[in-house]
Amino acid sequence: MVSHCSLILNMILRHVKNYSLMRWIKLRVRIKNMLKTTLRLLLYPLSFLYGLITTLRNYLYDTNNFNVNKLPCKVISIGNITTGGSGKTPTVEFLALHLQSIGKNVGIISRGYGRSSKHVKLVTDGIDKPNSWEQYGDEAFLLSQNLNSIPIVVGESKYEAGLRITSEFDLDVIIIDDGFQHRSLHRDLDIVLINSKDNKRTHKILPIGNLRERINGLKRADLIIYTKTNVHNNLGYLNRLLKNVNVEKINSVLEPKSMLIGKDKQEIDKANLKSKNIYLLSAIGDNKGFKKTVEKIGANIVGQSKFLDHYKFKTSDLQKVQNDAKKFSANYIITTEKDLVKIPDINPKIPVYALKTKMHFSPDNKLEDKINSLFI
Known part of the structure; x- marks a missing residue:
């Protein structure tokens, strides 16, 4: 009887704990949304001012009030x-x-x-x-x-x-x-x-x-x-x-080109990435687009580290990326050509390659x- 009561009590406590956890998660989401809304309201005057300035600037160019310089070609x-x-x-x-x-x-x-x-x-x-x-x-x-x-x-x-x-x-x-x-x-x-x-x-x-x-x-x-x-x-x-x-x-x-390139100009065929565990590293204006492009190769994306466009990588960033990729059992770390040139010279345990792309x-x-x- 005591054990039965104890079991019921534990179930009640677990239910209360889960209910409290759910309430806490909902509260955090609500606070986050409120902060986003408040920030947007604060930014509206700046957005209006920026739009006004650019519109006035364009008008002055359109009406030939600003000089336009010409080059000899x-x-x-x-x-x-x-x-x-x-x-x-x-x-x-x-x-x-x-x-x-x-x-x-x-x-x-x-x-x-x-x-x-x-x-x-x-x-x-x-x-x-x-x-x-x-x-x-x-x-x-x-x-x-x-x-x-x-x-x-x-x-x-x-x-x-x-x-x-x-x-x-x-x-x-x-x-x-x-x-x-x-x-x-x-x-x-x-x-x-x-x-x-x-x-x-x-x-x-x-x-x-x-x-x-x-x-x-x-x-x-x-x-x-x-x-x-x-x-x-x-x-x-x-x-x-x-x-x-x-x-x-x-x-x-x-479209991705057929070959990927490494820091020391070594190359691998994109066919090698099919069904492999791939960890992504990118600091570009369209990180989501980069992920979708790699997915089209048939690779298994296990994680991604995203940074702001033109971000300058530090050695500690790359060490963390290597550790995160290892946790996900990644076979390769794939980045963009633009990001590869900024990667510090380290001795990576997981090989890093850049996906080369072309426009049609x-x-x-x-x-x-x-x-x-x-x-x-």
Whole structure:
């Protein structure tokens, strides 16, 4: 009888404990949601002010109240209307290779996000290439490694960077990486990338959402490219949103290349990843898209460490990633090309490789035709 009563009492106590735990979890969720709502309310005035400033700035450019500087060659801008993750770097690489293939002397200018240096700086003359990324930023450094015979200059002022690169090299065309909002420099072709994962929530002005300016700014573009359409599926929203924006639109897909590359340039075939336990490491603007791209290979994703775009890894970060990957019995740690260049030299127990990707555009040749028309 005593044991029976004891059993009943334990069941009651367990029930009370579980009930209290559930109430505590619900309370935490409620508090978290309240904090999010409060933060958003506090950010609304900043978002309104930022939107007002960018709208006024665009108006002053549209009415020729601000000067626009011109360089002595053709200029193509690759940009976006949101912060990061739209695929600018692989698009710049694609265009640079295409322009080379039609016999044009190409240069690239970039801001050099995350670099330790200041002022305008030559990354590469297209032949001699840097050994580390810190002075130039991860994106400019990656482009310097992947491209040959293409000079690259970084600088906060796109015009000053353009003056530097045209004074040292005989160029037919310059590609601006992330140039849509840099209106002080004339461009002959304005291409804007929109990540197909974008939605109503992200399409709010900074800092509430990801918009760098109001959507109607897209009317300045000569071509809009919906990117990663094979990774995200939100084109219905974008088509409705931009139905009154009278700018030609095309799609692009992001596909993994056949080989992955390691820190010491060693390669493995992506077929080796099928059914393997993979731990992901990424510090880009679209970490979710990176995960979906790796999943398409057939890998078994066991975990992911995500960092902010352009994050500079510390040795302790990589040690923690290695330990976390080991807990999940990962066979490989897979990262992005942009992140691989920032990984400190350590002796990893679990091998680290970068997934190399390439862009495909549809309709076929539409983008190339647009580029080629500049030189007719």
